[in-house]
Amino acid sequence: MSTRRITVDVTDRIDDVDTVQWEQVATESTAPVHYTPAYLRAYQTSPLSPFLAARYVTVTEAGRTLAVLPCYLQKQGDPYGFLRAVGIEGADGPALLGHNWYCYDTRVPVRATGPGRRARVLGTVLDALRDLAAADGARTAGLVSVPEGDPVLDVARDKGWQVAPIVTRFQLPLHSGAGGAFDSYDSYLATLGARTRRTIRQYLRRAADAGVTTAVEAPRPDLLRTVGDLTRRTAAKYGSAGMYPESAFTDFVMALGDNARVVRVDRGEQTLAAAVVLLDDERLHMWAGGTSHATLDGFSPNYLLWATEIRTAIEWRKRWVEGGRSNAPMKTRHGMRPLRLYACVAPSGG
Incomplete structure (x- = not known):
């Protein structure tokens, strides 16, 4: 000793x-x-x-x-x-x-x-x-x-x-107990319940037909103002809009550098859903985001946002997606595990 x-x-x-x-x-x-x-x-x-x-x-x-x-x-x-x-x-x-x-x-x-x-x-x-x-x-x-x-x-x-x-709190493991990892978004989808899998694929097709695009990019102040607005509007439904004050939100995320990325779902010039994800060596964190519509043209922009975040984590070879706290129904449908x-x-x- x-x-x-x-x-x-x-x-x-x-x-x-x-x-x-x-x-x-x-x-x-x-x-x-x-x-x-x-x-x-x-x-x-x-x-x-x-x-x-x-x-x-x-x-x-x-x-x-x-x-x-x-x-x-x-x-x-x-x-x-x-x-x-x-x-x-x-x-x-x-x-x-x-x-x-x-x-x-x-x-x-x-x-x-x-x-x-x-x-x-x-x-x-x-x-x-x-x-x-x-x-x-x-x-x-x-x-x-x-x-x-x-x-x-x-x-x-x-x-x-x-x-x-x-x-x-909720986590999505992107690896098996034997150390293997999902090699594609489709391999992840195959682990979900049939109804959830069918819904996600249906939304992806409908969104593509409607001309919707997705992107993952470095934060910019103008983009973060849009993300912050969508986040606050969504958080207001749960009484927590004050967690993301506009100026501090933008400045905080910009200061994170390579530890942050913006994920967005767009149709033309309109951003339908967007989020800031945080990154470390092992994890992609679904940190803060929101959407303008619950459903639109037969699909959910929020489901597309989640699909893009999870696909990105798989492509970047992360071991976990961190889903944060609350909203158990959405998270368990996407294969996330609860952790007290x-x-x-x-x-x-x-």
Whole structure:
């Protein structure tokens, strides 16, 4: 067992950390795009939801970064009521949370080996999060949207933190258990139910007959304004249009560089559906999008948008499509698997 001292460093600017080592830890632990310095820099500069302060936690040993965690001090820690719904009290006030509510894959990226050592490092991060929250005057310290089975949940339970399932996320594996992968969109369609498969193929034919085209391209401000408008109009049906403020949305996505692409469905000069997808080494994330019509000329622009996103992920040899949270009927029809997400919150006063 190593006798070298593990230390914790905290800064409020991503560029004040060793971003080379930060990215190495994120890559080695297969953390999603939300943990890349590019994403964190974009969110710090153009936050989609205002925060009081950012805290970037790094755990090091002998100059080598072992674990990282971005967290945010928020005026209101439970904007969607997820924590209140499972009986976690005190989350309405200031809270220090990792990651943020726009990330549906919260984890503590760590490259320590061996379960005992990993648990020690994870415990160090949780202790630091709790102490930082107290120093910041936050009522709540915790992690949100942690996937079921993540080892940090067991460490939190051992420390007496409240751990509870809050919402479900959906993933589409583009590989088999034996390591094989879909070699085409048609091979993926063959795995779906007959009715869904028939509907998608019918929509693709009708859209082609109507002169509809699809494209995947790098973000541009003018294009992002269209995507943002469609996203807000669609999100308004569910009371969440405020998640995508116009100026911050455009600036945030532009700052992501190669980590973002725009997928669009057009008929002539009209964009019928569009989305921003996020990219990392293993995943295509269906991040934010919307459509102008539920159905049009006998087809659904949204189904075409999904088809283009999934086809793109297959062609780019991604291992997963991340479907985000909610809308279970649509996602399960497309072969996505549910994964429960948990919150773990430090005990009050602890």
